[in-house]
Each structure stands twice: as structure tokens, then as C-alpha cells.
Amino acid sequence: FQTPNSKLWPHFMKCHQFSDILHEGMSGQPSSKRLKVEPEKKKDKRQKVDEDEIQKMQVLVSSFSEEQLNRYEMYRRSAFPKAAIKRLIQSITGSSVSQNVVIAMSGIAKVFAGEIVEEALDVCEKWGDTPPLQPKHMREAVRRLKSRDQIPNSKYKQILFH
Amino acid sequence: MADEEDETGFDEEVDDGSSGVDVGHGKRKRLFSKELRCMMYGFGDDQNPYTESVDILEDLVIEFITEMTHKAMAIGRQGRVQVEDIVFLIRKDPRKFARVKDLLTMNEELKRARKAFDEANYGS
Numbered sequence: 017f018q019t020p021n022s023k024l025w026p027h028f029m030k031c032h033q034f035s036d037i038l039h040e041g042m043s044g045q046p047s048s049k050r051l052k053v054e055p056e057k058k059k060d061k062r063q064k065v066d067e068d069e070i071q072k073m074q075v076l077v078s079s080f081s082e083e084q085l086n087r088y089e090m091y092r093r094s095a096f097p098k099a100a101i102k103r104l105i106q107s108i109t110g111s112s113v114s115q116n117v118v119i120a121m122s123g124i125a126k127v128f129a130g131e132i133v134e135e136a137l138d139v140c141e142k143w144g145d146t147p148p149l150q151p152k153h154m155r156e157a158v159r160r161l162k163s164r165d166q167i168p169n170s171k172y173k174q175i176l177f178h
Numbered sequence: 179m180a181d182e183e184d185e186t187g188f189d190e191e192v193d194d195g196s197s198g199v200d201v202g203h204g205k206r207k208r209l210f211s212k213e214l215r216c217m218m219y220g221f222g223d224d225q226n227p228y229t230e231s232v233d234i235l236e237d238l239v240i241e242f243i244t245e246m247t248h249k250a251m252a253i254g255r256q257g258r259v260q261v262e263d264i265v266f267l268i269r270k271d272p273r274k275f276a277r278v279k280d281l282l283t284m285n286e287e288l289k290r291a292r293k294a295f296d297e298a299n300y301g302s
Contacts, residue, residue, distance in 0.1 A: 091220030096239075100209045104240065108247045109259050116261045116282060121243055123281045124264070124274040126217065128242050129235060131273075133221035136231075148224035154234045166271075167238075168245040 096122045131166060132157050210236050 080088060102118045135157035136149045145153070161167045214235055218227045250263035261282065268274045 087220060087222075089220075090216045094213055094216040094220050096210055096213055101243070104209070104243055105247050105259060108244060109251060109257070111258060113259050114261070116285065117259050117264065119281055119285055120261055120264045120278045121246065123277050124246070124268060125239050125243055127274050127277050129214070129217055129239055130221045132235060132238060133218055133223060137222045147222070148226065148228045149218070149231045150228060151230045151234055154231050154238075158238065168242065168249070170245060170249070 094126075096125055098122060101125070131161065135161055206240075208233065208236060210239065214239075 077085075077088065098118050101122050102113065105113050105117065105121060132154065133149070136153040137147070139156045139160070140147060140149055140153045143153070158167060162169065211229075211232060214232050215227055218232065218235065219225050223231075246264065246267060247259055249267055250259040251257055253266065254260055254263040265275070265278055268278060
């Protein structure tokens, strides 16, 4: 199978945010989109930005090859099984958790997985390798994300005062 | 966690793609193999990702969820995990924050739509 243009992937991640962000401009978009305008104008502007993004997405998706469509479908549809996530969280807390907690945790876990795979793909490309991703790519991706504080690690207790 | 993945762990691993016990790391049964494979393909990997890479990612995801759960238990209402805690923890990460906000909003809309639909049917 043909590897799709890797330049599309940052676009996919951004598109993930675009379809998600209905209200806040919290996606890390250029600050030109977060203008200080009066509340009503801001709402109109926000809606126009949404419509623009939706239209852009439609144009993009309509130009996909079959392989790209397959991949995009997997990108949108893949999800962690809610039951397993719920079991995992509850085994740690010892008490039950609400459905919203499971929804939230599944969602951010998927974003987390995406960040690692994206980074690993960058590493893979940089090292002149090709997919499938190998453990060494994954490990290097983790190392890089850790240095950017994108991977939580509270294993070592900070000694604040002594 | 990835730093603890040493070479011997991979040599011992069952290499036939089965979702059996992973000898290399904690003897935990694989929880998300199928879903993670689809996810990795969706994010840009090959249509058939290497099992070892899928396993590494699963361990990372489980560690991430574990860390988040522990942190959430420590704040807000202690010993419990609530949505507000998760949102607070993720506030500085724009992608995850936006994603959570949107998922919860969509869920509310779906619930409202379902409720309206049920009430409409109940009348007839």
C-alpha cells in the first residue's frame, strides 16, 4: 500500500480539533483567530470560522484516494472500548466512576496515542526508515515527548523542602 | 515506562500477534490490541502495525490513564475521579482540553436529542 503524503497528518490532527471545537478557540490556532471583538460579533466570527473549516474539510475529504479514505475512517472511528477503560479506572480508584469520566478519559487517551504515533512517524522519517513503526521509533518518540513535558510522570517524588 | 522496555523483554514476547500474556512487562493481558491497531493505522502507521509497537503503545496508554486517575483522585473530592478533575488536569494541553470539552458537549446534545425523541414517541 502506498504511504499517504505525510504532510497530511498534521492536517488530520488539526482537523480533529476543528470538527471538535465548536466554541472555544483553544486549539493552539494562530492568534489571528482569537481577535478581541464584541461578544456578538465574536459569536458570528466563530460560526464563520467553523463553517469555513467544515467546508475546507469537505473539500479535503472529497479529494482523498481510496486508501486515504480508509485511513481517515479508521482515524475517526477507532476508539478504546468503554467497558475496558471503565474497568481500568475503577480498579485504580476502588469505587465506581460516572459515564462522563469514561468518555473524557477515553477521549484524551486517544489524543495521547495520536501524539505518540505522530512523533514516532516523524522519528521514522527522520531516520530514513519506513512504516510500520518499530519499537525504537516509539521509544525515541516517548523520549522526545517527555522532554517537552507532554508525558505525565509522577514516579519520582519531588523533594520541595528539606 | 518505555525506558524500562529492555531488549530481553521483546525477545521473550509471543511474536505471533496473539493477544495472550505479555511476558516482557507485568504479565498483564492485552486489553486494547484490536482497537490500537486500527488507531495506529488511522494516525498514520502501516495497515499492519508491528505487534511489539502496539504493545508499547498499549503500555503507554495504560500508564497515562493510571497517572491521570491517580492525579484526579488527589484533587477535588479526594479518592474519587470526577470530570471536573480531569478537565482541570488537562487545562494546559490545548488539544486534549478542547477534545474533552467537545466530547462532553456532544454527549449532552445526544442525550437531549434522545430524550426529546423518546418523549415524542411516548405521546403517540
